[in-house]
Amino acid sequence: MGGELLRIEDLKVHYFTSGGVVRAVDGVDLEVGRGELVGLVGESGSGKSTLGLAIPRLIPPPGRIVGGSIVFDGLDLTELSEEGMRDIRGRRIGMVFQDPMTSLDPLMKVGDQIAETILAHEDVSKSEARARAEELLEAVGIPRDRYDDYPHQFSGGMRQRVMIASAIALKPDLLIADEPTTALDVIVQAQILHLFRELQRSMGMSVILITHDMALEMQVADRIAVMYGGWIVEYSPAAAMARNPLNPYTAELLKAIPNIELEDQRLVSIPGSPPDLRAPPPGCRFHPRCRRRFEPCATEEPPLVEVDGRLVKCHLYASGGPDSAGGSERGEGERENGRG
Amino acid sequence: MASLRAYVLTRILLTIPMIFILLTVVFLVMRVLPGNPVIAMVGMKASEEQIRQLMHQLGLDKPLWRQYLDYLSKVLRGDLGNSMIWGRRPVIDEIMDHFPATIELTISGFAVSVLLGIVTGTAAGLRRGTGLDLAMRVYSIVVYALFIPWLGMMLQYVFGVKLGWFPVGGRIGPMMEPEHVTGLYVLDSILTLNWGSLASALRYLTLPSLTLGVVLSGVYTRLVRTSLSEVLEQDFIRAARSRGVSERVVLFRHALKNAFIPILTMMGLQFALLLAGAVLTETTFSWPGMGTFLMERIIYRDFTTVQGTIVFYALFVALVSLLVDLIYAYIDPRIRY
Numbered sequence: 033m034g035g036e037l038l039r040i041e042d043l044k045v046h047y048f049t050s051g052g053v054v055r056a057v058d059g060v061d062l063e064v065g066r067g068e069l070v071g072l073v074g075e076s077g078s079g080k081s082t083l084g085l086a087i088p089r090l091i092p093p094p095g096r097i098v099g100g101s102i103v104f105d106g107l108d109l110t111e112l113s114e115e116g117m118r119d120i121r122g123r124r125i126g127m128v129f130q131d132p133m134t135s136l137d138p139l140m141k142v143g144d145q146i147a148e149t150i151l152a153h154e155d156v157s158k159s160e161a162r163a164r165a166e167e168l169l170e171a172v173g174i175p176r177d178r179y180d181d182y183p184h185q186f187s188g189g190m191r192q193r194v195m196i197a198s199a200i201a202l203k204p205d206l207l208i209a210d211e212p213t214t215a216l217d218v219i220v221q222a223q224i225l226h227l228f229r230e231l232q233r234s235m236g237m238s239v240i241l242i243t244h245d246m247a248l249e250m251q252v253a254d255r256i257a258v259m260y261g262g263w264i265v266e267y268s269p270a271a272a273m274a275r276n277p278l279n280p281y282t283a284e285l286l287k288a289i290p291n292i293e294l295e296d297q298r299l300v301s302i303p304g305s306p307p308d309l310r311a312p313p314p315g316c317r318f319h320p321r322c323r324r325r326f327e328p329c330a331t332e333e334p335p336l337v338e339v340d341g342r343l344v345k346c347h348l349y350a351s352g353g354p355d356s357a358g359g360s361e362r363g364e365g366e367r368e369n370g371r372g
Numbered sequence: 373m374a375s376l377r378a379y380v381l382t383r384i385l386l387t388i389p390m391i392f393i394l395l396t397v398v399f400l401v402m403r404v405l406p407g408n409p410v411i412a413m414v415g416m417k418a419s420e421e422q423i424r425q426l427m428h429q430l431g432l433d434k435p436l437w438r439q440y441l442d443y444l445s446k447v448l449r450g451d452l453g454n455s456m457i458w459g460r461r462p463v464i465d466e467i468m469d470h471f472p473a474t475i476e477l478t479i480s481g482f483a484v485s486v487l488l489g490i491v492t493g494t495a496a497g498l499r500r501g502t503g504l505d506l507a508m509r510v511y512s513i514v515v516y517a518l519f520i521p522w523l524g525m526m527l528q529y530v531f532g533v534k535l536g537w538f539p540v541g542g543r544i545g546p547m548m549e550p551e552h553v554t555g556l557y558v559l560d561s562i563l564t565l566n567w568g569s570l571a572s573a574l575r576y577l578t579l580p581s582l583t584l585g586v587v588l589s590g591v592y593t594r595l596v597r598t599s600l601s602e603v604l605e606q607d608f609i610r611a612a613r614s615r616g617v618s619e620r621v622v623l624f625r626h627a628l629k630n631a632f633i634p635i636l637t638m639m640g641l642q643f644a645l646l647l648a649g650a651v652l653t654e655t656t657f658s659w660p661g662m663g664t665f666l667m668e669r670i671i672y673r674d675f676t677t678v679q680g681t682i683v684f685y686a687l688f689v690a691l692v693s694l695l696v697d698l699i700y701a702y703i704d705p706r707i708r709y
Contacts, residue, residue: 090613092605122616129614134607137626139704149615182705198615 037205037238038064038087043100045079045086052310056082056095058262061336061343064206064238069229071253071270072242073285075306078259081130084210084242088125089117105205123153126199130211132191136183142194143169143179149201168197172227189220196227203235210242225252247289250274258282261307261317268342278344280324316347324348379701387694394686399443402679403436452680457672463680466665471684472555473543474661477584478643478650480558480577484585485646486639489592494628496593497600508593516590520649524583524656531579538578541658545572580657584649588642595638599631606630633704640696644689 045057056079064070074080085091087102089109102109104125109117121127126149129135136145146165150156156164166176172193183191192212199207209228213221229252232239243249249256250270257267258281266279277283284302304321307313313320319329328334328347337349410426411418427433431442446453452463496508532540539545543557550560550569558577561570603609604627612626651663658664662681669677701707 088614090610092610118616118618120616121614127611127614129607129611131607135611137608137612137630138706139629140626148612148617152615152617152621184706195611198611 035066036063037066037068037105038062039101039103040083040087041101041103043083043086043102044098045082045091045095046098047095049094049310054309055262055312056309057086058309058312059100060259060262060264062257062264062267064240066205066238067232067236068254069232069239069241069252071249071256072240072259073244073246073249073256074259075244077306077309079262079309080242080244080259081210083259084127084208084240087206087208087240088121088127090121090127119153122149122199122204123202124204124206126202126204126207128192128195128199128207128209128212131215132188132195133215135195136191138183140182141180142183142186142191143181146194146198146201149198153202165197165201168201169194171231172197187220188216189224192216192220192224193227196224196231200231200235200237204237206238206240207232208240208242211244212241213248214243214245221248228252246285250289258285261312262309263317263345264343265318265345266343268344272340272342278339278342278349279318279346280322280348281318284323376701379707380698383694383697383701387690391687391690394690395444395447395683396440398679398683398686399440402675447683452683453676455669455677456674457669463677464684466677467662467681467684468555470660470662470665473659474647474650474654474663476556476558476577477580477653477659477661478646480581481584481588481650481653482639482643482646484581485588485642486592486635488585488589490596490628490635492589492593493596494600494623496597497604497631498623500597500601505597508597512590512593514590515586518587520583520587520652521656523587524579524653527579527583528657539576540579542576543573543660544569544576548572580653580659583656584646584653588646588649591638591642592635595635596631599634600627603627603630629703633700636696636700636703640693643692643696647685647689 040060040062043057043060043062044055047054047056058079060079060083062070062083072080072083082091082095086097087104087109089097089112091097097110100110104120107120109120112120136142140148143162143165146168147158147161150161150164151158154161162179166179169176169179174190174193174197178186183194186194192215196212199209212228213224216224225248228239228241231237241249241253250273253270255267256270256273257264258279259265260281266273266277266282268278268282273282274286277286281302288300288302290299302321307317307320313330315328315330315332316322316325316334319325322329326347328350332347334345334347335350336343336345339349410423410430410432424433431439434442450464452467454460454462455466492508492511496505499505528540531537548569550557550566550573551564553560553563557573558570561567561573609622609626612622617625647662650661651666653659654661654663655667662685666678666681669681
């Protein structure tokens with residue numbers, strides 16, 4: 033525990049499509065500590081999945097990492113050879129994907145897909161890999177005698193358990209889970225999350241949990257990074273974020289969590305739609321939908337500011353912003369209007 | 373595994389009505405065809421009495437339903453009747469004399485077409501949108517449109533006449549025939565450890581199988597390309613990469629195996645086409661197989677032999693399609709349920 037495992041700086045991942053360049057990740061900084069569970073939230077198309085795929089360098093063409101660095105345990109992954117990267121994947125960075133129905137090879141025994149991780153990295157006999165894969169099956173709550181079954185014989189939740197087992201087979205330092213529970217029903221979702229937490233604690237792994245579900249992140253994450261339009265707009269400890277969201281977008285996301293205990297059960301949504309990342313709006317990418325926008329928002333890219341050990345990318349917190357000393361009267365006014 | 377056994381059993385049982393329908397169709401078609409086979413046999417100058425006698429001898433004067441039952445029971449006992457010419461040999465014996473040559477050519481042509489198709493299709497599928505991809509697509513269309521005898525003659529001219537590398541006709545060199553075991557010269561040479569015969573058989577086999585294989589490979593090129601590029605975009609390919617397996621393993625263990633399923637279906641369908649293509653190839657290369665044999669017997673109006681051959685081919689194709697389905701079940705566990 034403790035110490036830094038992953039530091040991403042100014043990462044840019046663009047997709048070079050025929051319709052233009054999609055700036056899916058556009059200058060992202062993120063730091064993950066050892067044994068920490070970091071949540072990565074955002075709407076569809078915010079770039080969160082691309083960021084997750086960029087770390088083990090699995091961006092599909094026409095996508096490409098065009099700038100920045102990903103330093104993993106002292107090693108810049110963007111400069112590693114393909115062979116060097118292959119050695120990291122599965123052994124030191126495990127991945128779990130969104131759709132357990134399609135993420136397993138339908139023609140391969142589930143147990144073999146777990147053993148595959150072991151055999152890809154360690155010079156062990158097939159029978160030893162099998163024995164270890166059987167143990168992993170049990171560790172994720174599947175009887176070991178189901179090793180020889182095929183994916184179509186498993187339910188969604190069980191398949192996701194198999195995916196998790198194959199991802200953690202070599203006790204990676206970092207597990208990246210991209211919407212691991214989205215395709216599952218609520219009960220199974222809770223079971224899988226519980227399993228994640230348990231494995232993470234017992235193995236001391238760091239986890240990046242990517243999801244669009246803010247409520248879910250609030251339950252499990254140590255820190256939460258909020259993505260919007262290819263940027264991380266806020267990165268704060270979960271508890272602090274829940275109490276006092278800094279970025280107006282974070283605040284909107286929190287408001288959108290349905291609460292069954294409240295009298296008012298209307299569903300809240302954020303008006304407007306996410307930006308087109310081929311031609312993002314100038315200035316702050318959230319400004320067209322932001323209730324607290326003021327002068328610089330439409331023209332200048334907001335800086336990344338540290339506030340009480342938390343990071344926020346918003347003009348409200350920049351020097352010269354309405355909250356800082358000498359903030360303009362007009363900015364205050366806009367803010368009041370926004371709350372009205 | 374119990375489910376696999378159940379599947380195999382069901383599939384075999386389903387073959388029975390299929391064969392029954394096949395036999396019935398062949399019987400009906402042969403009766404509907406114009407021309408009296410007996411007159412064809414004895415010639416126009418035969419007397420009424422002679423014809424009646426022969427029709428009785430062949431059972432052709434019995435009612436149709438009776439003929440049908442006789443025919444069915446004979447076929448089921450492996451009796452396809454006797455040839456109408458040349459000593460009235462049993463048709464099945466005649467077929468067995470020629471069929472091994474055809475099956476040898478068909479299998480090697482099949483191997484060439486699948487191999488070429490997989491190599492060219494994989495190259496195209498892995499490099500979609502590049503010049504190589506375009507070249508492979510052009511290849512697939514061009515070879516598919518080729519006429520087998522034309523390609524055969526071109527190969528004969530270049531590799532046989534000009535370069536002199538391969539013989540242009542026949543099945544094996546003079547006095548080189550291996551001892552008869554299966555009738556397949558390549559296999560028999562290996563089984564009897566006769567390496568001289570093996571070399572000769574392979575040399576004679578090269579051009580005909582290439583002709584047949586190249587023309588039929590175009591379909592596989594297209595199919596492998598499409599199927600592979602679809603599979604490569606699947607989530608489980610990305611998942612396999614995330615485990616750190618090498619690209620080679622991703623391609624062979626995951627991508628090609630999954631891409632193979634539609635290809636296998638095509639193989640089953642193509643096999644019948646291959647037998648037909650073999651007829652053209654055989655005549656081009658004077659290959660002493662079923663094609664040459666059948667052409668000859670059609671000319672001589674050897675009615676029973678032609679009918680027997682059709683039945684034999686139909687049964688053989690049914691057998692191949694059964695085999696394909698069984699391989700299917702072996703590869704894809706989802707089929708077994």
